[in-house]
Amino acid sequence: MVSLVPLVQAQRSAPTPTSKPSKPLLRRTTLAGTIRKRDDAGLDDDFLLAPPSPNKRARVTFNPTVEEKIMDEYSVKGRSLELIRSETRRAIEAHKRGDSEAYDTIKEVFAPRKGGDDEEPEMRVEMRTYLLALSSYASELDRRCSGLVKGVIACEWMGRDKGFVEAYVRFLGSLASAQGAYVGMVLGMLVGHFHGVRLSSGRIEGCPDVNRDQLALRIHKALEYLLKLIPSASNTLSAILNAKFPFQDETKTVHITYIKNLTQLIEYAPELKSDIFALITDRLVKVDVQMQLDLDDLDDDVTAAVAKTVLTQSSEENDGEDSDSDVDSVTSDEDIHSDSRRVKEISGNIEKMDAILDLLFTIYSPYFTDPNSVEATSMFETLLAHFTNIILPIRHARHTQFLLFHFAQTADHFVDRFAGTCVDLAFRPGQPAVLKQSAASYLASFVARGAHVEPEVIRTVFELIGSHLDNIRVENELTCRGPDLKRYGTFYAMTQALLYIFCFRWRDLIISTDVLEDDDPTGFLDQDLDWAPGIKETLSRAIYSKLNPLKICTPLIVSEFAKIAHHLRFLYVYPRLESNKRIRLSQFSSSQANGALRETGNGGNDESWHQLESYFPFDPYQLPMSKRWVEDDYVQWKGVPGLNQDEESDDDSASEDDEEEVEIEENTATEDDNE
Template identity: 45%
Template sequence: MVSLVQAPSMPPTLPQKSLKRDASHLSSPAPESSQSKKLRVAFDDRVDVRIMDDWTAKPLDLVKDEVRSALEGHLRPAADKDDGAYEQLRMVFISAAPSRSHDNGAVSSYTEAPSTALLKKYLVALSGRVSDLKACGKLVHAVLDVNWLGRDDAFVALYVRFLGTLGSAVPGFLRTVLDRIVGHFVEVSSSLGRIPNEPYVPRQQMVARLHNALRYLLRLIPSANSALAESLRGQFPNHRTASRQGYIAFVKNSLKTIEYAPELKAEIQTLITERLVKIDVEVQEELDDLEDEVDEHRVLGLSGLSEAKEDADDSDDDSDADSDSSSEISMTPEENHLRALRDTVAKLDSVLDLLFSHYTPTFASGKMYEVNDAFEHLISQFSTFVLPTYRSRHTQFLVFHFAQMSQAYAERFAGVLLRLATGRSSASNGSLSAAAYLASFIARGARVNKTLIRSIFTRLGNHLDTLRRNYESACQGPNLSRYGTFYAIAQAMLYIFCFRWRDVIMTPDDADVEDYDIFEEGEPEWLPGIKECLTQAIYSKLNPLKVCAPAIVHQFGAIANHLRFMYVIPLLETNKRLRLSSFRSLAAPASRDMGAARRENTLSHQSGEAHHQLDAFFPFDPYQLPKSKKWLEGDYRVWKGVPGMQDDDDDEEDDSSDDEDEEEDEFGDIGDDPEYESE
């Protein structure tokens, strides 16, 4: 390599041979010549030429002079600006990037990338002139594009220090620096660790270097915390376009930053949950559009999903686990759509698994301040993102699981839902859904104790009675749009009764009810006031059994009749002759329930007469995601039939041998059973 240095104007005291070569070699390589042919040169006494065997041998002082000259030339006034040396300096760093091409299309003129040792010298030189880089955006971007992850430890340390110096001295570049680092959260290609003439660096080590760099910057620069939060939000991948590996890797790396940036814990957890809910809703909408239930089961992974290639950070294989071009060629558009949907479900499943893994150590630590803080944050996320979203199906199981870690948390979660469902703003957005969430939590939570069940059931009954007395005098017939809150509370009580009737039977010493003892002592003694409350509500002009979801009404009627709690079969027969649409235009909506009127489309997604009835929306119904469902073992109460009562379509005693899960799934999907649609 040849380096040109301007000699002093004073003539040398001794004769000195100098060489001056044509500068055309800077734009294109010279043609190959035979070994016997000597290099033709021109001589110039003003130029001192030193022949170097390797770029590494270039002295640091010389590199500093080059950098100084390049920056000074670039920073001169427009009339005197000289960017020749500046562009050559940029090319040094462009040559060290994973790709030789730059954003403006320029390509490095070097036949070989500079060595790590030479790059260190350029970094040292730039570090000494960081304040000059404010107006050198293209050069800074070239430096930030350098492949630093795959070089030796000394270079990495120097590079990270340079990033810190740059971010501190020129705050305008801090976000760009963080974006470059966070951009690797999606993928760290194993090829970055295979730089020629450099020791191989495995992927895991490169990922660790990313986090070490962030840790250093956050410790050095006070404003880096907020900038990193913005960068994570801005760089968060689109679940429709990102690969499964890349999406999961980004979430995993984002969660890892909490270890050294606890100040960002709430923001990072919230960001991930917010994006997760969007995926959850999208998946549910897609599943609702599937014509075949078998397709839904295939999409949700009951036929099996490969997890072997999800952990991109743990492997040095760059093959994309999501690509299978050979099979895509032969797929129909419908099959490709189903495959893409299955891939989205896999992302949803894996991110939920990561979140369960993320929160579990905190709850297991026993540090009550941290545990309480984590639980309150889960409730906040639930209230902000999940509760107002009617179609969420899986994200809510995070709070479902951790609320059952103690009775105090179960009471706290149930209390939040109860206040939303029965408070003064009970007709506002989210509150009607809160009644469904509360009913589903009480019904399905395996670790919810009898005391809480009875307390919630009693308080719901009291509120239902209050609403009945407020509405009944002016009521001319059942009307979902006018009395939505009343029907939501009534349906919640019916659903809880179907699952928890054993817990609302009073026994001596408050002992658990055994199925074989139900009729031994004669008429069961029910929780005080409940039977009267439900009877008055059901036989009122509000007629909740006509408006509540037919599947739940049918099940409640059968159980209540069998247990001698209430006999409603004649009322159900009468209701078949009622048309809810005839009551709709009788009067303007009641002022107190205007919110319910505005949310009628949320309360019911049916058409025709069923549009005037509530959906059977109970959000803690069966959880089917294959990878993350392991976290819910022991949390979930499956449907348990009533002793001595058989379903209408049971023809054989042998049917009772069906496994419990099938019974549970059947009740969980009861709202979609066409047998129970309104006539």
């Protein structure tokens, strides 16, 4: 990745971080296989923060009667803890020899109670006592005892009294330390609760009620204890977090709950930070793509119904996290029309996408409080890595990339860094054509739409792209037979980027400040404007070259550029457009295959299959709740002074021009976003 500045030897010097890390915050070094002492792993009497059992006696230390007190507390049916330990050891040994009667009796202790059966106080003491006994013989619980281990791991434990929960977590630590084969099972059980815990789990008869926050805290404290005890378990945990991430069709509540738990995990497992943020971004892109594909399949009436439903849901937003309900409410679809079901399904996906992005903006934002800090620099590098490896290769993503759009504009040096990365990706040798064209689209869309992208950056981008266009043109013009998207895709993508930037930011390409400060729209008429050096020459050489980009670039963008350029006396390209009407792209195509940005099919004689698509990834942000994060970062479309009056003066073509303008706004996002 490179910065924009050294590529063009720009004169300005962007602010630099006060201290820059040599590398992003990645996995901390750990000794694989290292197991710490349990007392050093942070499990103390107060770590569970739950009300103690009213029958629990205070722990006594350095007291001659301590042995007697412990034996009394854990006696079961007249049998002491030591006796149960002996019974447990003999049961395990007998089971391995083929006699499982006593072993099955222990399994039954942890089995779920049958419906209607009350759990007696003696049963609770029995479970805790056997937990202590099993902890003592964790080294004997190999794969032959997997049935018993699974039963213990699956038992109801989160909502019990503090003493039981502490004993249970210590058992998990002993088991994972002694039997590495069970580490994945233990971690999987804990992560499984990241989807959300049921209130019923905290309401066990005979135990103090435990609310959802306390239940969730117990899960994280158990994980924290295990990771401190076995640092190498982080590798296993990373894979489990990936495998248990909610499926796309899971509810918004499940996704939000899981992501919140992931970010809480980072607080005590910073070595997983990079993996976790990459995982969230990857899954978010998948949700984003599916949502956009679903919307593209809808007709206009259903799309309008979806938009109305989403706005209504946004205004009545209520996550219901404090609700006593264990599951999301479900409405029967038996009497609902198929279109209504489709509207409900897609609206739910949009609402889910909106909530996830709003949460991620909230999570990332504190890192950028000081854009010059090490934390900000490290997090921005993480976001750039996500962009390059996850977001850029997926063309249908519609909103995920706005994380980059927003945070790149928090400082000039981040603007420069992101623009430089896009330029590097667009011109990197050996890069697939589709990635080069996507990078060009991201660059154009960012520069055109970024409200905090300074005019100097816009001019620098124009200069940099122009120099590359000249190089490509010189290398290929002598052998060029005519316009060919397959052969010269990068040239056309970058030319289209300049046309798009010009349509939005032509004011920033003018040096005459007195003209810009004139409120009179006619100030742009009847005079030649003073453009930044090389701007006009660069586009003129590209447009009138044999590569003929105006025939390949998206017609709607070309049409808009032609109108604005003519109105501002920048370039007059209508003769070129007229001559292009007589050109058939299929006769010059190096292959009948579609252009690099096309999806399927070869298009036959359809000229559009040999042209670039109108893909600009920072087109208007539509999600209602999370939109607040990018509203101040966004350049809205502004009409060119005097251009509308010129169109309206032509009565014979006014209606036709209006229809064309609407189509341009819908397809190139050069619309008044406030309408």
